[in-house]
Amino acid sequence: MSTDSAQHDAPAYDVPAAPDPLPGAGANFDLIDPATLMRIKGLEVRARAIVEGFMTGLHRSPYHGFSVEFTEYRQYTDGDDLRYLDWRLYARSDRYYIKRFEDETNLRCHVLLDASKSMTFGSTGYTKAEYGATLAATLAYFLSTQRDAVGLMRFDDQIRDYLPARFRPGHLRRIMVALERPLEGKVTDLAGPLQRVAEMVTKRGLLVLVSDLLAPIEKLEEHLGYIRGRGQEVIVFHVLDPAELSFDFDQPALFEDVESGKTLYVDPDIIRKQYVDQFTDHIAQVEATCEKLGIDYERCPTDRPLELALFDFLSARLSKGVKSSRTGSRKARVQA
């Protein structure tokens, strides 16, 4: 978790060329350069490359096995279900204890991928959309290997594709095909799709939002809060192009909005400072909103290796597990 915060404190646009090694990872833990990765045509191949590389590295991780078993004993109190009494312990100690286990059910995860026009921008040789799709594919593949149910939703100003969360043969394939399908998105409108998602996904689970969040954030808090209120875990992957962060254009030009088509004469040298300030401000607001709602926020510049994103995902899940057990928000169950 300390790695998380360290990474978040770094300047948004100052993404290191070589990402931080994972904590505890050896020096030979190589991350795949996204530019190289993106040359792989098949999305599933890309995802596998990342996940398998990640898994190899994971073996050296001190956090192996997040499928948690026994957690604690607790003194029986009136009203506890007698089925969860540890009779053996009672036999030994003549005391009533309730034995508590972590729930190790399969995870239901929905990946929400922003397919709006603004995602088609990219200054690194590939677009934010490609990066986002790869990220989504990676997560789906990873979760599938864990036998968790994965679903997919793509949206612009409304939900365009919807694959419900399942774990069954061929489902991953369908997700991959859906992710590879080009989508003529329109403007980014987070409010509408989020509201719709909250209505559609009724079972508790995990919601991964992959978006550039280039939309007014006034209603973001309201709708994310609504989803959170329905018991969904939310992780936000904020996909950003390095050019958006640094605005390192050097020639004045007519800047054209991909979504609206509006043009604006902009001289980068003059506007850069102001732009960076405003953009940073926007990111900070999004981050603050997520913080407030207990949502994990991961910033993903497109030149950042995807493994790090996957690692962020896992660490967020882990921290969420600890947090939720502390807050008691997650359902605890005693296994008989």
Add this chain to the structure above:
Amino acid sequence: MSFLAPLFLAAAAAVSLPILFHLIRRTPRGRQIFSSLMFLQPSPPRLTKKKRLENWPLLLLRVLALVLLALAFARPFLRGASEADRDALLGRSTVVLIDTSASMRRAGVWEDAMQQANELIDEAGPGDRLAVFAFDRDVRELVTFEQWSQAPPDDRAALAREAVDDLSPSWRATDLGAALVRASDTLEELAVARGRDKAMGPRRVVLISDAQHGATTDALRGYDWRKDVTLELATVASERAGNASAQWVRHDDSAEDKALRLRVTNAPGSATEQFELRWRRAGEADDEPDPITSTVYVPPGESRVVKAPPAAMRDSTSGGASGGKIVRVEVAGDDHDFDNDAWRAAPQARRATVVYIGGEDANDPTQGLFFLQRAYPTTERLNVRVEAVRGEVALTLDGPFAPGSGPGGAQNSPVEMVVVTEPMNEAQVKTLRAFVEKGHTALVVLSDDAVATTAAQLLGLEDLSTEPVAPPQDALLVGIDFDHPVFAPLAEAQFSDFSKVRFARYHRVDMESIEAKMPKSRALARFDTAGDDPALIEAPLGRGHVVILTSTWRQRDSQLALSTKFVPMMLALLERSMGVVETTDTYHVGDRVPLVARAGEGEAARDDAKTKKDDATEGTVDGKDRRDEESTDQSNGSRVDEARLTVTAPDGRTFKLGPGATHFDQADMPGVYAVNSEDATDPPWRFAVNLDPRESDVTPVSADLFESLGVTLDRDDPEAAAAEAKRQADLLAVELEQQHKIWRWLIVAALAVLGVETWLAGRYSRLPAAPSAAPDAAVSTGTT
């Protein structure tokens, strides 16, 4: 160098534009796709550094072209070249109008006016133009602009002052409107002569007048007063406002009360309300120890009509004619005495004899004579006797009616008209014919066919066939010629109804046979029977006329004598026959007094009479008298023929009028004038001339009146004066600029520069682009 439109020089600031354009980097042609413009603001175009100004020659040419254009639009001109003209251009043109009407005779007013006039003349500078007009009823040019300009500059003031010094107030009325129009027109002629588009100094009319309320301003109504001609009022006023005046009220001959009546008017601002009237007889001196006086009370602003006191009327010696010998009434007790006298010519009754040829009983109401005798009542001005002649007696129609030829003698009563109702013998016809040819009228009444023979003889026809007609229904008069003097008094709509005049019998006259011989004869009225038989025929004979009535006014023949039309018709016939304009009308100072109209000049006289009728505005002369004059004007001056007339003015001056004189124009002061014919057989005819009553209305008018008539007043407004001065200076500038026309050369130069610039720019554009130019394609769009 000055500029006509210096504001356009500000356009020279536009030179900053090409400089700016040259400083601005060329706009990148590239477009940069970006994910969102949410966080972008438009950037102002960036300028290159100063030392990087590109294309210096082009820039200079463009700047030069702009500067030249701005200069051309500012329309430069060179001042000072014609300073000498400037004075002439900007000098003031002034028409000084000096009122010389009778009201200027009030104490102190004239002196004040003279002083103002002299001050104005002294004020005139070398560049100014001055004209001096005097006006009362008419405008007189004392010094014209032409005379002023032609005189040496040093002598101009003397010239004008001399003309002004000779002036003195007249007795005439004030036509202020005509004077102002004349002055304005004169200024306008001056401007037109100079050229309408050229600069001209201020033009003004200075009115030195008492601007009295009674002044006529009608001429200004409908006159388009030019806005740049200002009227400056130099009003001279008497300190005392009170004024009373007297005018005679027209006497009605038929009124029971024969007393003279006088209207006394008191001015609105008057302090006095009670006045003494002194009724003076002819020849009575002003210091008559015991004048006939009466007192009248008139509140300020009102008028009263007073009757002559019995003492004045008792004085009468003229056989019932009222007023006696009163010739003047003086109003005493008011502030101003210029209009205190009302003059009056003692009426002189005119005697006339109408000879009636017919043997009838004068007391038989079924016969014509009975009515004719009663048709001529004795009035103040006319005393008519009707003498009946019967049988074949010798007629003496020349001079006083000869006693013995009829009943009763008549002294001093000339025969003026003959009415024929019976056949006459040849000698009588010859006499009558000679009488008519002198200008008199003979009325032939066709009482039977025999009279027709007499009529034929009188007209010189061989025969006049007549045929008695008794229409089954009574005949009425139609086709009446109301323009003819006989019917003219009845021309008004309320009098022109002849439908009650019925004729039971008449004689059908062959009008064609008369017209064949006498083409100028005509039917003045016809009957409404089949054939349109003439009822009243007029045939000129010599200078006179023969009028034939085809019926009679006897009761068995017609109701003419019983109708209201009879007396006016008979009176009109007689007055036409008498021929002399003789009236006791009161004239106003400056009026043309008609004396006599000779044969053949009737039309001219009628025109004059009509003009006078148009001028008539006051009730003292009413319409009926005008018509009387008209009718008498048209007839022939039988009595005064070629006689030379002498008019004696009230102050003793005598005017000898030539033989052709029809009017007397020199009535330039109030009083009684006497007209004597040279042979002096008749007593002198007198007429009175009075002040125009409007002249007595001396209340000053306010300046608003002039403004309401559209006159631009000079209100001594310094702002307006400054604005006018500026306007003139601008006009002068325009004129100078139009002379120089520098702007044309500037435009030509600008076009030339632009031509060079185009050529140069074309050359530059054909050159290969500099390698440093516009590296804007370097920005990648970044989309895939």
